[in-house]
Amino acid sequence: MDDKKVLKVGLDSAAPYPMHSDYAAGNFEGFEVDLLQAITTQLGLVVEYEVSLWSTILEKLFKGELDLICSAVTVTTSRQHILEFSNPYLYFRLCAVVGQDDSLGGLHHFKNKTIGVREATEAEKYVRAHFPGNNIVYAVTNKELYRKLQSGKIDLLVDDSPIAGGFLQKNNKLKIGMFLPKTDSSYAIAMRKGDVKLKKQFNETLSLLKENGTYQRIYKKWFSEIQF
Structure with a gap:
């Protein structure tokens, strides 16, 4: 029997908690960390994380520099043309975050x-398509984005609801103003196009983890306090 296969896993350096925390912080943890650990342990695979900026991470996978990405990757039709996706592991919506005293009807x-978004995200695409006349302010990291809202540089921000929920857990000055209509989305593990054997293994293991209750335990651990 040869050594365990090592998977090079791309990780968004901006740390969208509670999906995962900052890899450099020493206390690396999160929903996706636990889920990937459970899947790869079952399959006898070893994970080697490679941290990258979100704006370049999908390109690295497409070029074959990574084996997969498990870092809040939204499944989209255009991405499905160039990448393989596992079955979804989390469903969510886009939401608008505002200050505690503001409201959105x-x-x-x-x-x-003035709307804030993170670069190269589905939230950015949504804002550009729906509010082309608005002033749009871009941020590279989630932290920077939420800081802009708190300091009044933007009026609201648009983000994935689980990530917004994670930030709002630690920040009572902000709130979700509204969930955006017709933005039902899902996260899945992205792999290189044609990597169907790995995709099949991951899908089978994901089903098994849901059947034996492991998935539900991990979900409850990270999302019991978060509404999305």
Whole structure:
């Protein structure tokens, strides 16, 4: 029997907690960390993380520099053309985050507002498509994005609801103003196009973890306090 196969796993350096924390922080943890650990342990595989900026991470996978990404990757039709995706492991929506004293009654309230988003995300695509006339402010990391909102540099931000939930757990000055209509989305593990054997193994293991209760335990550990 040869040594365990090592998987090179791409990781978003911006640490979208509670999906995962900052890899450099020493206390690396999160929902995706536990889930990937459970899957790879079952398959006898070893994970080797490679930290990268979100704006370059999908390109690295496409070029074959990584084996997979388990870091809040939204499944989209365009991405499915160039990558393989496992079955989804989390369903969510996009949401708008505002200050505690602000309110949003609907999309018409976005008019003339300065909106913050992270670069190269589905949230950015959504904002550009729906609010082309608005002033859009870009951030490289989630931390920077939420800081801009707190300091008044932007009026609201658009983000994935689990990530927003993680930030709001630690910040009572901000809140979810509204969930955005028709933005039902899912995260899945992204792999290189044609890597169907690995995809099949991951899907089978994901099903097994849901059947034996492991998935539910991991989910409860990280999301029992978060509404999304």
